[in-house]
Amino acid sequence: MTQPPHDEPTVSSPEELREQVEQTRAELGETVEALAAKTDVKGRAQEKAAEVKEQAAAKAGELKEQATVKAGELKAKAADLAHQAQDRLPVQVKDKAAQAGQLWEEKAPEPVREKTAQGAQLARDNRxxxxxxxxxxxVAWLARRRRKS
Structure with a gap:
């Protein structure tokens, strides 16, 4: 017979022996499950793919949010610059622009004016x-520019 390891006390009753056997079986089962999980390459690959997919979705959400914020900032800046440009225009230029608009209304053929109006309305509807x-x-241009730097 073999002697028990020095770190484990000897069993004094059959009930203790049964408990020890059950505990050893449970530990062995957990060890086998852990080893099986390590050898399950397909399962681990699927878990990693799901993790990467989740990370990509989170990053896409962040980028979308950043793009929305940046678009709002750019829109505000563009509106401000447009107002500044209008304020700096001399009165003569504004008058000439108004005259050009009237001339366009008078001289442009009807089909061209209709198509122009449709295009302008489409742009307003899909602003x-x-x-x-x-x-x-x-954002794509900025990201590309940062990569080159």
Missing amino acids: KVLLAAAGVAV
């Missing part, structure tokens, strides 16, 4: 989409 696209383009 958010156009601003979002412009914001995404600016």
Whole structure:
């Protein structure tokens, strides 16, 4: 017979022996499960893929939020610059622009005016989409510029 290890006390009753056997079985089962999990390459790959997918979704959400904020900032800045440009225009230039607008209304053929009006209305109706696209383009341009630096 073999002697018990020195770190474990000897069993004094059959009940204690049964408890020890059950505990050893449970530990062995946990060890086998852990080893099986380590050898399950497909399962580990799926877990890693799910983790990467989750991280990508989180990063996409962050980038979308940043793009929205940046688009709002750019929109405000563009509006401010447009107002500054209008304020700096001399009165003669504003008058000439008004005259050009009137001349356009008088001289442009009707189909051209209709198409122009449709395009302008389409731009007004899809303003958010156009601003979002412009914001995404600016963010992409900034990201590309940072990578080159």
